[in-house]
Amino acid sequence: MDTTLIVMAAGMASRYGGNKQIAGMGPNNEILLEYSVCDAIRAGFNKVVFIIRPEMLSDMKRICGDKLAKKIRVEYAFQDYNSLPAWYAVPEGRVKPFGTVHAVLCAREAVHEPFAVINADDYYGVDAFQKMHDYLAADAGPDRAAMVGYRLKNTVSIHGAVTRGVCRVEDGRLADVQEVSSIRLFADGRIADTSAGEPGATLDPEALVSMNFWGFRPAAFDTLQSYFEAFLRGADPGDIKCECLLPVMVGSLLREGRWTVDVLDTEAVWFGVTYQEDRPLVQQALRALHEQGVYPEKL
Numbered sequence: 001m002d003t004t005l006i007v008m009a010a011g012m013a014s015r016y017g018g019n020k021q022i023a024g025m026g027p028n029n030e031i032l033l034e035y036s037v038c039d040a041i042r043a044g045f046n047k048v049v050f051i052i053r054p055e056m057l058s059d060m061k062r063i064c065g066d067k068l069a070k071k072i073r074v075e076y077a078f079q080d081y082n083s084l085p086a087w088y089a090v091p092e093g094r095v096k097p098f099g100t101v102h103a104v105l106c107a108r109e110a111v112h113e114p115f116a117v118i119n120a121d122d123y124y125g126v127d128a129f130q131k132m133h134d135y136l137a138a139d140a141g142p143d144r145a146a147m148v149g150y151r152l153k154n155t156v157s158i159h160g161a162v163t164r165g166v167c168r169v170e171d172g173r174l175a176d177v178q179e180v181s182s183i184r185l186f187a188d189g190r191i192a193d194t195s196a197g198e199p200g201a202t203l204d205p206e207a208l209v210s211m212n213f214w215g216f217r218p219a220a221f222d223t224l225q226s227y228f229e230a231f232l233r234g235a236d237p238g239d240i241k242c243e244c245l246l247p248v249m250v251g252s253l254l255r256e257g258r259w260t261v262d263v264l265d266t267e268a269v270w271f272g273v274t275y276q277e278d279r280p281l282v283q284q285a286l287r288a289l290h291e292q293g294v295y296p297e298k299l
Helices: 032-043 054-068 100-105 126-137 220-234 246-255 276-291
Strands: 004-008 047-052 073-078 115-119 144-151 162-170 173-185 191-193 208-216 260-264
Touching: 004 032, 004 100, 032 047, 032 054, 032 126, 047 054, 054 073, 100 220, 100 246, 115 126, 126 144, 126 208, 126 260, 144 162, 162 246, 173 246, 208 246, 220 246
Parallel strands: 004 047, 004 115, 047 073, 144 260
Antiparallel strands: 115 208, 144 208, 162 173, 162 208, 173 191, 173 260
16 A cells, blocks of 8 residues: 655754754764655655755755655655635734644645655654554544654753643543643753743653654545634734644544544654754764664665
8 A cells, every 4th residue: 555754844943043854963964854764665655745845945855855766756845825725814924834734734735645744853763664654554444543652751852842742542542632832851850841930840751742753544634624724713813923733633633532543552762853952962873773783874
């Protein structure tokens, strides 16, 4: 069965202080999404769609797209305001994209098969892609989806706050997911939700969180479209930074009883770059994976 990987790479990376999606991290200057595509190819995915901003196209092709196109079908989709509904007027002063739900919708014309969704600036692990591919290749209803869960303690940064979708899992299925902003790791090892100020509410370090590794059937596009349009209709016209986010949408659909989301059990370890200070640790981890033979000397 055909399966597609959607890579969301249009984020502005404001906390990182640069375009981290195309920043070299591997020992041969590989970028993180190259590892994801490599793992996806080995798992059996046969197409990748990069969601980017239009001005990123030449860089993406030069840095990795043209090279990857020799191994897998590569397509590009643009996340920009041209893809918004004709009836919607973008608030004056807004420059940010409209979030991850909008990003996935931008790939709709290119995707007609089961698909996975990931961030471009995260490392998800070999096993995670195999589990997701096997799930998507199996028969399932149109309202069945999947998520790869990671332990909260492995997804935070000592260098600043992060936003995570904190999950509640029952019998292997996602019961709820709550988007929590301003999660901080403190020097004593405590992890807390500081969105209402410090010291914040302590969070379970073993809690599963969403890192935007989702699996959907093509029918999900209709649901994403209706949810996104409802989001736009209800958005405060004065809020120029609001975003329509996948974990928030999934949580809403779960509470309404409209979707079933399976949580995939994996031994994979996540790591990523949120802040510039995270980069040396990621580079060290990738170098170790090459030395261990998980990846060849050069991807």
